[in-house]
Structure formats: C-alpha cells, structure tokens
Amino acid sequence: MTKSTLILLSLLFVFFQALGQKADQPSVTTMEETGLWFGAYLKIQFSPKLGYYGEHHWRVRNSLDDVWSFYGRKRQMYNRFGLNIFFNEYFEGVIGPTLVLNFTPEPGNPEYEKVTYEPRIWHQWLLKMPQIGRFKIYHQFRFEHRWKRKNDVNAEYKYTNRYRYKLFAYIPLNTKKIKPKTFFFSPSAELFMHSGKSIGANPMEDFRTYNGFGYVLNQNITFFVGHMYTLGQKTSGYEYRSSNILRFNVFIGLDTQKAENTIPKINLGY
Incomplete structure (x- = not known):
C-alpha cells in the first residue's frame, strides 16, 4: 500500500467520523448558496527548479x-501567491501568502462591515502520477494558516488551520495526451478539514466535487468551465450546508527557459 493511499484512507476515516458525529441528532442538510466564480x-x-504561482478569483x-x-x-476577492518549487517530474510544492476580501452577506445592513480582510499563509504539495492510458491523475495536499473574522461589526479575528486533500484527473478527449488543441474532461473530489480554538463539533469544513471541461488553446493558455457542489459541516456538528457553483477559469503558463522545453501548463491545482 502506497504512502498516498494511507494518507487518503486516514482522511476518509476522519471525514466519515465527522459525518457520524451527533448520531443522536438527525442529520439536516440545507442548500444555502449558488454562485459564479471566475x-x-x-x-x-x-x-528547472523554481517558478512563480498565482491565483486570482472574483x-x-x-x-x-x-x-x-x-x-x-x-462574495469574495481572492488572491494567492507563491514560490513554486519543482523537485522532479512527479513532485512539486508551493509556499506563499494569501489575501482574501470577504464582502458583507447583507449589503446595506449596518450590522455588517462592507468588507473584511483575511490573511493566510499556505503551502501545497502536488504529486503527479505516471499517465495510465489517457488518464493523468494527481494528488494535491494543501495547508492553510488563516486569520479570519466575520463581517459582524467589531468581530474578532480567529486563527484556524485548514487541511485539504484533492484527487483529480485530466482525461484528453480528442487526443491521447494533453497538448495544444486538446479538449479534456477533469473530475475532482476534495476534502477540507480544519482545527483551532473556535472549531468544536465541526471538524469537516467542506467536501467538494468539481467536474468540468477544458480546452488547451496553445502552449500558454488553457480554458476551463465546470460545476462545483459543496457540502460543509455547521457548528452544531449534525447540520450541513450545501452549494452549487459554476466556475469559469483561465490558466496561463509561461516558461522563461528555452521554448522547446515548454509544455501546456494546466496542472495548476484549480
């Protein structure tokens, strides 16, 4: 059994343990949000060893x-930056800062601040598996250290840690491998756990499935559109919130090295 498989099984154990909390209470799930993420x-x-990584979301x-x-x-303006470290063909990491702007849930309500700022430090480890047929599979581990506050006026900052594991794949549809002019399908599932003084009966922050289609325009630009479903645990431990989100992304990959060394940069851990 591989190390990544052991980690995945451990995370799934914690996930189902979280779902089983408050077994004496009936589980309740409410669909609370829809949205558009760009x-x-x-x-x-x-x-060969270093690069820059950035994410910008509206x-x-x-x-x-x-x-x-x-x-x-x-909802949010989200900016993540990092130093990309390439250890070898199958393993890379990123470390850097994040700044999130969280907008008021009720525009015009004086009980909420219009915007709050959420700084984070994050690091990520991406394992790329050898291609099997048309399937290219990835394991992504992301860790975030967050200072977050609600939009309530005078709300205090609370420190939490977030632990994320995502399994995703790229499956080319009109070619055997990912290259320019390739259409591809990408399924993914991601588990979010968190900890901190403010976290009690709700260790599972989120579970997401994100599936969509992409197109590699050329060596530098890839487009992707998909649907994301989320399921998150509320503070009670037995109540859950869900959402349906449509996502529209563009991936820009640049290489300052020799042109013959470049490949379409789509493995960005969206």
Whole structure:
C-alpha cells in the first residue's frame, strides 16, 4: 500500500467520523448558496527548479431573496501567491501568502462591515502520477494558516488551520495526451478539514466535487468551465450546508527557459 493511499484512507476515516458525529441528532442538510466564480491562474517557470504561482478569483453569490439566482451579491476577492518549487517530474510544492476580501452577506445592513480582510499563509504539495492510458491523475495536499473574522461589526479575528486533500484527473478527449488543441474532461473530489480554538463539533469544513471541461488553446493558455457542489459541516456538528457553483477559469503558463522545453501548463491545482 502506497504512502498516498494511507494518507487518503486516514482522511476518509476522519471525514466519515465527522459525518457520524451527533448520531443522536438527525442529520439536516440545507442548500444555502449558488454562485459564479471566475478565476485566473498564473504559473511562470524561471528555472528547472523554481517558478512563480498565482491565483486570482472574483466570486459572486445569489441574491438574498432567490437562492437559485447565482448572482446578486459580491462574495469574495481572492488572491494567492507563491514560490513554486519543482523537485522532479512527479513532485512539486508551493509556499506563499494569501489575501482574501470577504464582502458583507447583507449589503446595506449596518450590522455588517462592507468588507473584511483575511490573511493566510499556505503551502501545497502536488504529486503527479505516471499517465495510465489517457488518464493523468494527481494528488494535491494543501495547508492553510488563516486569520479570519466575520463581517459582524467589531468581530474578532480567529486563527484556524485548514487541511485539504484533492484527487483529480485530466482525461484528453480528442487526443491521447494533453497538448495544444486538446479538449479534456477533469473530475475532482476534495476534502477540507480544519482545527483551532473556535472549531468544536465541526471538524469537516467542506467536501467538494468539481467536474468540468477544458480546452488547451496553445502552449500558454488553457480554458476551463465546470460545476462545483459543496457540502460543509455547521457548528452544531449534525447540520450541513450545501452549494452549487459554476466556475469559469483561465490558466496561463509561461516558461522563461528555452521554448522547446515548454509544455501546456494546466496542472495548476484549480
């Protein structure tokens, strides 16, 4: 049994243990949000070992009076930066800062601040498996250290750690391998756990499935559109919230090395 398989089984054990909490209470799931997320991902390789990684997101959510409207309120502006380290062909890491702007859940309500700022430090480890047929499979481990506060006026910052594991794949549809002019399908599943003084009966922050289709325009640009479903645990431990999000992304990969060494940079851990 491989090390990554052991880690996955451990995370799944914690996940199902979280789902089983408060067994004496009936589980309740409420669909609370729909939204549109727009993302730009930038990856620049400076040398065989080092590069720059960036993510920039604009997120909106449904109006207060229609949960299925997908649009109506600003949700977040999300900026993540990092130093990309390439250890070998199958393993790379990123470390850097993040700044998230969280907008008020009720525009015009004086009980909420219009925007709060959420700084983070994050690091990520990406394992790339050898291609099997048309399948290219990835294991992504991401860790975030967050200072976050609610939009309530005078709310205090709370420190939490977040632990994420994502399993995803790229499956080319019109070619055998990913290359320019390739259409591809990408399924993924990601588990979010978190810890901190403010976390009690709700260790499972989120579980996401994100599936969609992409197109590799050329060596530097890839487009991707997909649907994401989320399931998150509320503070009670037996209540859950879910959401449906449509995501639209562009991936920009640049390589300052010789042109013949470049490949389409789509493995960005979206």
